Amino acid sequence: MRTIAELSDALHARRVSSVELVAQALARIDAAQPTLNAFITVDAEGALERARSADGELAGGDARPLTGIPIAHKDVLMTAGMRTTCASRMLASFVAPYDAHVVSKLRDAGTVLVGKTNMDEFAMGSSTENSHFGPARNPWNTECVAGGSSGGSAVAVAAGLVPACTGTDTGGSIRQPAALSGICGLKPTYGLCSRYGLIAFASSLDTPGPLAHDALDCAFMLNAMAGHDARDSTSLARPAVDYVQALRANAGARPLAGLRIGLPSEYFGDGVDGEVAAAVDAALAELRKLGAVTVDIALPAVKYSVPVYYVIAPAEASSNLSRFDGVRYGHRAERYADLADMYKKTRAEGFGPEVKRRILVGTYVLSHGYYDAYYLKAQQVRRLIADDFQRAYGRCDVIAGPTTPTAAFCIGDKADDPVQMYLNDIFTVAANLTGMPAMSIPCGTTTGGLPIGLQLQANHFAEARLLQVAHRFQQVTDWHLRAPPARSKTTVADSHEAARATQP
């Protein structure tokens, strides 16, 4: 028993208490921390207190689906009274004065926050190697990266430490670590989940979303996270959708009948590892068995996604990260000559190499004489990419392909080559540029035992459809049920069941 759906049933039936689940999560986090490094901060005392209060609600009969479920937040989301570091020396001792909107929504939904997960510094990276607190490690092979930037969240779910986590996705930072760690990750439509309290990296791309074992659990999380928030000017007011209910409907043998899946030739080319391509093909065959038809589509401008992204994201980052100057919060250098020198030394000491690189690139593309050639040009090509997708959605309902060109790579392999690292995002960045929802679900493993992710994309606000396709796939396959070798398969609730079963 490990999913939100299962744990929620057990909590509501009083077969297990939230205190027991949280204590178990804390023990597992403790045991896994030396090898996996999934967490930056753990709040054991606070978590147990919140769990006791959740147990009170469960006893009182006024509990909601997520009441008492232990979760963790990516350390880029502000948590009032709790350290929020962005995995940076700059914020290593920063205690957030207020909650991010999605943090308060998930708390109001009854979840029990146990801690903050590791990530690439300021969410810049695809491997969680750019963390001031050291890399997170992949539970399927601890020599490998967990993906990034929400690597700690992906590891925490994959290793069974907590059933679900939040992440943020600016260019693939939820989907890519989900794929590499063998779990599900959903990047919602831009504007569906508020960015309030999400420490900004690239404001026009940053999107909070869930990481969990399966589509149903992503739906539980999204139900709590989505919703308009006046404090984020880009948050969109939309009628609420019950994503869990959308998955509950009974379906026949061909539940995906009528669904058109677009296969862009650009996602199935030479750059894709053979085992990844084979796993994706096998997943598509399953989806066809469920009634879906596949259609070939073209997204000619999508090949420019990575260059467009690496203009727009650094440009926005260079502006957003100018707030870290050693004056109002965060690190301040000890020795400096004057104010300008204090800024420069503070930022040189506080930021890691990749963050500095992106700030410098962003400064360059926005600087006088280069703005039109880079930033404006990138915004124009961004529209060409978005137009490609809109045209494609005239011919199909979802777009499928690999989430990443390869399975997890070794820690250190790409650390010194930023461009090689950036190319990991080749299939994921377009969804951020267009603001459209996309998710990664496990669809196979390599001969080396590393997970492979299938990416499903859809038009704005089609999260329910994406979740339905993933859910139907998961009802007939078991990739989402596979656990990495290190994960303990026995849970508190399972041992209760076993004890009950052996009672005379």
Place this chain on the structure above:
Amino acid sequence: MGLSAEDIQRLAHLARIDVDSHAIRDVQAKLDAILGLIDELQAIDTTGVAPMAHTQDVVLPLRDDVVTERDNHMLYQKQAPAVADGLYLVPKVIE
């Protein structure tokens, strides 16, 4: 095109980040590689294409002009490296 050491220093100054002189060569090489990646965009014909700043065609809302926040300066200033009398302290700028 390649960036010179002077270009790097100019960018570092604009970005207010000290770059060690011994690190310049490495920064230069990596920035050149990244610029090589993004230079691909120059070849694309974008005549008449409107730049896209937001993912959807929405007008950003204006909220009512009313006070919604409490005075939190004491709470926020707890995080500051140096504060006195409710003010943030920085090195002297005017002699």
